[in-house]
Amino acid sequence: MSAVTAPNASQRTPALNGSSNAANPDMPQSASAQREIAIRVQGVSKCYHVYTKPVDRLKQAIYRWKKQCYKEFWALHEVDLTLYRGQTLGIIGRNGAGKSTLLQIICGTLRPTTGSVEVHGKISALLELGSGFNKDFTGRENVYLAGAIRGLSRKQIDSLLDSILSFADIGSFIDQPLHTYSSGMVVRLAFAVAAHVEPDILVVDEALSVGDIFFQQKCARYMRDKLANTTKLLVSHDLGSIAQHCDRAVVLSRGRLAFEGTPKDAIAYYTKIVHSEQRADSEATQQFTTNQDQFHRANSTxxxxxxxxxxxxxxxxxxxxxxxxxxxxxxxxxxxxxxxxxxxxxxxxxxxxxxxxxxxxxxxxxxxxxxxxxxxxxxxxxxxxxxxxxxxxxxxxxxxxxxxxxxxxxxxxxxxxxxxxxxxxxxxxxxxxxxxxxxxASPRIAIHGLFNNHIRSMEVRTHG
Known part of the structure; x- marks a missing residue:
C-alpha cells in the first residue's frame, strides 16, 4: 500500500458551497470490504499560488509568512472518493474541473494541499501523452525505460516485449527515436506498455482519444477481456466510452465532487450542469444550484x-x-x-x-x-x-x-x-x-453493424 498525505493534513480548506459524495453507497463498509479498497481519497484539496507579477515570487520568498504576495486558486475542494478492487470508475467534467489534478494526486506525481490518498496495489498510468518516455530514445528503449519505472526487471520486460510490440503495431518505427513518432504512435506504445505490465490499477487520462478508432476499439477489447479484474480509473470527454466501460462515474465541477452514481445518471447530471453553465454565461441573472435532489426532479417549464x-x-x-x-x-x-x-x-x-x-x-x-x-x-x-x-x-x-x-x-x-x-x-x-x-452507447446489447437486423426464427435440418 502507498499513501500520499498533505503536509498539513489536519488542516482543511474553509467550508464551501456544494456537497461532495463520499464512498460508493452500494458497497458494504464491513472489515472484509475495507480490504478490497483499491483507492481511498479523503478530504483532498489542492491549492495553487497565482502571482500577478514575476517579482511577487521574489517578494514572497523574502517575506514568507509575514505577507501574502499571491492569490490562491483551489483546483480541488475536499474531494472524498473510494474505488473498490475490480471496479471501473469514470471521471467526467468540463475542462478545468480538476480531473487531471485529481489523477496526478492519486498517482503520486502531485501532493495535495490537504487530505490524504491511499492506494492499494501497483498503478500503471497514462496521464499525459508520452509521459515517462524519453523523446531521444527509440521506442524499444522506451519500453524498457517505462517498464523499469513501473518496477519491472529487464527479464520481466523481455518476457512481455513481443506482446507489447504486437499490440502497439508500429512496425519498424520501434527502433526509431520517439521524436519521429506521430502522436497516435506514441499513445499506441504508451498504452501497450501500461496495459501489459499487469497493473493492479490502470489510470487513463484522455490519452486514448489521440488514437484512431481502430486502436480505440482494440484498447476497449483488451480492457474488457484481459483487464476485466483490474481496477480502472478513466477520464474522458467521450461520454459514450464512460457509459460503455464504467461501473460507476463521478462528476467534477469547479474542483468539487458534485455527483457520484451510475454512468447513465452521472452523464445526465453532467449534461444538465453544462447546459446550466452555458445559460449562465449568456444570462447573468440565471442561477444554478448543483443539488442532487433537484437533479431527480423534472422541471416541466x-x-x-x-x-x-x-x-x-x-x-x-x-x-x-x-x-x-x-x-x-x-x-x-x-x-x-x-x-x-x-x-x-x-x-x-x-x-x-x-x-x-x-x-x-x-x-x-x-x-x-x-x-x-x-x-x-x-x-x-x-x-x-x-x-x-x-x-x-x-x-x-x-x-x-x-x-x-x-x-x-x-x-x-x-x-x-x-x-x-x-x-x-x-x-x-x-x-x-x-x-x-x-x-x-450499447453496453447491454451487442451491435453487430451499423444497426441490428434481428433473427426472427431458426431451423436446423440434417440431410442424409
Missing amino acids: QASLPWVPVTDEKRGGVGKARITRVAVTNFDLTPIGVLQPGDGYICHAEFETDEAMDQLIFGTLLQDRFGNAVCGDNTCSLEDPVTSVGCAGRHQVSLEFRWPEIRQGAYTLTFGIGQGDHPLYHDIQCWAHNVVEIKS
Missing part, C-alpha cells in the same frame, strides 16, 4: 429545456415556417446524456410562421460522424398527426422516440418541417441541419 439556437447557416428551405431552436430531452424533460437502445427521448422544435399553415409535416434525421443518414421518420407515419397551425406566430412541436439499436458513437440530429401530403415528396419549408449531437 419550457424555458428550462436545453434549447440550441438554429443559426441562418444551419437553416434551409422555402422559409414560410422557420425553425428557431431545437432541444432533445428525456421523457421527464431533463437533458439527455448518453442514449442506449430502447431509451425514450423527445425532440422539441420551436418555429415561427407568418401566416396560418396546413398540411404540415414534421420529421427528424440522424446522421453519423461521416454524414451518412442512419435513420429518420416524419409525422406522415402517424395515424392522426397534427398538420396545421391556425395563425401566424411562434409554435412548438414535440416528437417522441425510442432510441434504435445502432452502434456506439456520436450522431447529429436534423429537424425538418415540410408541407404536403406525401412522406417523401413535399415542399421543404425548413431544415435545421445537424443542430444537436446525441451520444449512443
Whole structure:
C-alpha cells in the first residue's frame, strides 16, 4: 500500500458551497470490504499560488509568512472518493474541473494541499501523452525505460516485449527515436506498455482519444477481456466510452465532487450542469444550484429545456415556417446524456410562421460522424398527426422516440418541417441541419453493424 498525505493534513480548506459524495453507497463498509479498497481519497484539496507579477515570487520568498504576495486558486475542494478492487470508475467534467489534478494526486506525481490518498496495489498510468518516455530514445528503449519505472526487471520486460510490440503495431518505427513518432504512435506504445505490465490499477487520462478508432476499439477489447479484474480509473470527454466501460462515474465541477452514481445518471447530471453553465454565461441573472435532489426532479417549464439556437447557416428551405431552436430531452424533460437502445427521448422544435399553415409535416434525421443518414421518420407515419397551425406566430412541436439499436458513437440530429401530403415528396419549408449531437452507447446489447437486423426464427435440418 502507498499513501500520499498533505503536509498539513489536519488542516482543511474553509467550508464551501456544494456537497461532495463520499464512498460508493452500494458497497458494504464491513472489515472484509475495507480490504478490497483499491483507492481511498479523503478530504483532498489542492491549492495553487497565482502571482500577478514575476517579482511577487521574489517578494514572497523574502517575506514568507509575514505577507501574502499571491492569490490562491483551489483546483480541488475536499474531494472524498473510494474505488473498490475490480471496479471501473469514470471521471467526467468540463475542462478545468480538476480531473487531471485529481489523477496526478492519486498517482503520486502531485501532493495535495490537504487530505490524504491511499492506494492499494501497483498503478500503471497514462496521464499525459508520452509521459515517462524519453523523446531521444527509440521506442524499444522506451519500453524498457517505462517498464523499469513501473518496477519491472529487464527479464520481466523481455518476457512481455513481443506482446507489447504486437499490440502497439508500429512496425519498424520501434527502433526509431520517439521524436519521429506521430502522436497516435506514441499513445499506441504508451498504452501497450501500461496495459501489459499487469497493473493492479490502470489510470487513463484522455490519452486514448489521440488514437484512431481502430486502436480505440482494440484498447476497449483488451480492457474488457484481459483487464476485466483490474481496477480502472478513466477520464474522458467521450461520454459514450464512460457509459460503455464504467461501473460507476463521478462528476467534477469547479474542483468539487458534485455527483457520484451510475454512468447513465452521472452523464445526465453532467449534461444538465453544462447546459446550466452555458445559460449562465449568456444570462447573468440565471442561477444554478448543483443539488442532487433537484437533479431527480423534472422541471416541466419550457424555458428550462436545453434549447440550441438554429443559426441562418444551419437553416434551409422555402422559409414560410422557420425553425428557431431545437432541444432533445428525456421523457421527464431533463437533458439527455448518453442514449442506449430502447431509451425514450423527445425532440422539441420551436418555429415561427407568418401566416396560418396546413398540411404540415414534421420529421427528424440522424446522421453519423461521416454524414451518412442512419435513420429518420416524419409525422406522415402517424395515424392522426397534427398538420396545421391556425395563425401566424411562434409554435412548438414535440416528437417522441425510442432510441434504435445502432452502434456506439456520436450522431447529429436534423429537424425538418415540410408541407404536403406525401412522406417523401413535399415542399421543404425548413431544415435545421445537424443542430444537436446525441451520444449512443450499447453496453447491454451487442451491435453487430451499423444497426441490428434481428433473427426472427431458426431451423436446423440434417440431410442424409
